[in-house]
Amino acid sequence: MNHTPVEGFSKLSKEQKIDWLLQEYLNNNEDYKKVLEQYWNEDAALQKLHDEFSENTISNFYMPYGIAPNFLIDGKLLALPMAVEESSVVAAASKSAKFWLNKGGFKTTIINTEKLGHTHFILNVEPHKVLHFFNFKLKKKLFEATEAITKNMRNRGGGILNIKLIDKTADLENYFQLKASFDTVDSMGANFINSCLEQFGKTLKEEVSKNDEFTEEEKNSLQIVMNILSNYTPHCIVRAEVSCKIEDLKDDSGISNEEFAWKFKQAVTIAEIEPYRATTHNKGVMNGVDAVVIATGNDFRATEACAHAFAAKTGTYKSLTHCTIDNGIFRFWIDLPISVGVVGGLTNLHPLVKFSLSLLGKPSAQELMSILAVSGLAQNFAALRSLVTTGIQKGHMKMHLLNILNQMGATEDEKAHFVNYFKDKTVSHHEVIDEFNKMRNQ
Numbered sequence: 001m002n003h004t005p006v007e008g009f010s011k012l013s014k015e016q017k018i019d020w021l022l023q024e025y026l027n028n029n030e031d032y033k034k035v036l037e038q039y040w041n042e043d044a045a046l047q048k049l050h051d052e053f054s055e056n057t058i059s060n061f062y063m064p065y066g067i068a069p070n071f072l073i074d075g076k077l078l079a080l081p082m083a084v085e086e087s088s089v090v091a092a093a094s095k096s097a098k099f100w101l102n103k104g105g106f107k108t109t110i111i112n113t114e115k116l117g118h119t120h121f122i123l124n125v126e127p128h129k130v131l132h133f134f135n136f137k138l139k140k141k142l143f144e145a146t147e148a149i150t151k152n153m154r155n156r157g158g159g160i161l162n163i164k165l166i167d168k169t170a171d172l173e174n175y176f177q178l179k180a181s182f183d184t185v186d187s188m189g190a191n192f193i194n195s196c197l198e199q200f201g202k203t204l205k206e207e208v209s210k211n212d213e214f215t216e217e218e219k220n221s222l223q224i225v226m227n228i229l230s231n232y233t234p235h236c237i238v239r240a241e242v243s244c245k246i247e248d249l250k251d252d253s254g255i256s257n258e259e260f261a262w263k264f265k266q267a268v269t270i271a272e273i274e275p276y277r278a279t280t281h282n283k284g285v286m287n288g289v290d291a292v293v294i295a296t297g298n299d300f301r302a303t304e305a306c307a308h309a310f311a312a313k314t315g316t317y318k319s320l321t322h323c324t325i326d327n328g329i330f331r332f333w334i335d336l337p338i339s340v341g342v343v344g345g346l347t348n349l350h351p352l353v354k355f356s357l358s359l360l361g362k363p364s365a366q367e368l369m370s371i372l373a374v375s376g377l378a379q380n381f382a383a384l385r386s387l388v389t390t391g392i393q394k395g396h397m398k399m400h401l402l403n404i405l406n407q408m409g410a411t412e413d414e415k416a417h418f419v420n421y422f423k424d425k426t427v428s429h430h431e432v433i434d435e436f437n438k439m440r441n442q
């Protein structure tokens with residue numbers, strides 16, 4: 001079937017949008033409309049709030065919102081809110097939390113909190129002349145021109161920390177950057193940083209045009225290409241760690257503490273030297289990080305991009321977590337670069353985000369960084385613990401069992417039967433289906 005492009009879709013009402021979709025793509029099948037409508041909230045004001053988060057909203061997309069309790073983090077016992085669809089993530093987090101609960105829990109350190117952004121520009125002027133112009137004229141003007149934008153942030157203890165000129169002409173002809181670092185205190189700071197940078201672009205243009213040390217031709221060569229924050233924040237880092245004596249590292253799978261510690265460390269080392277494994281290893285870390293990032297209304301695409309860029313900082317993609325065994329002490333840690341906020345964005349709007357932040361005791365942005373790093377480390381610990389002992393499928397498929405049964409249309413009694421049947425066995429997809437069909441045919 002050929003479809004026709006639509007004009008002014010965003011201006012249609014929600015009902016008109018759905019009618020258009022049904023007509024154009026769904027054979028006017030009203031059942032699809034019911035699918036969308038069943039997710040609308042009865043509370044019209046709450047629905048409107050969600051509708052206004054994004055353009056062209058026609059329904060809500062649910063994700064399970066779960067709790068991983070028993071996280072002892074820097075001496076505080078927390079229950080972590082996690083929004084994630086993967087069945088085993090919350091269970092894995094809870095298991096890890098419990099494992100470390102009586103071993104001193106998780107300890108965290110904020111290493112630094114600097115955010116970055118750039119004005120990327122092209123200027124056909126000798127680099128030493130650009131540097132002179134920057135040092136003796138431009139830099140001061142950039143701070144002055146952004147004073148109104150930075151006032152509130154400065155009152156909260158943040159602002160622009162520094163601005164540097166970076167000569168990138170060796171990589172791209174006539175390419176320079178204004179590289180600025182920011183402290184955005186409790187906000188993620190994207191709007192603040194981008195507003196400062198856009199002002200930098202304007203001020204740069206004005207100051208270049210006024211600068212009598214440049215020829216007219218040089219002045220005319222200026223092109224502000226773009227002003228934008230960087231989601232790579234290698235100087236906004238939190239460390240989370242756990243440690244214990246090998247003798248306390250008891251795993252219930254039957255292997256000795258020494259063998260467990262050794263295999264676990266080997267697994268981390270493999271992820272440090274082998275990018276294929278590191279990718280899956282870090283994906284597991286981000287299972288834990290993202291679920292809490294989403295539950296607290298932060299931007300998981302930003303945290304993902306940053307973590308993976310950091311993992312590749314040496315030119316080889318590596319594990320985000322590390323492990324040592326020294327003098328009988330097992331130590332496992334993560335250095336996670338992560339930029340998040342507890343004010344601004346969705347944090348004061350989305351009722352479940354507000355709930356998450358209250359549940360966590362209204363953390364500062366730095367405390368939230370710590371919680372997120374712990375969640376990533378705990379998730380990675382649970383994955384490696386399974387991988388080097390029972391294998392991942394035992395726990396994974398146990399949690400996935402209900403999804404398989406729901407797909408087959410199992411009743412509550414049938415589900416209870418299967419949960420019991422697989423209590424001591426590793427669930428496999430084909431065995432569930434075979435057993436289910438046998439049971440139905442009897």
Ligand code: MEV
Nearest residue numbers: 280281283284383384392
């Ligand atoms: C699955 O979502 C994540 C794991 O594959 C992570 C890992 O292998 O470390 C279990």
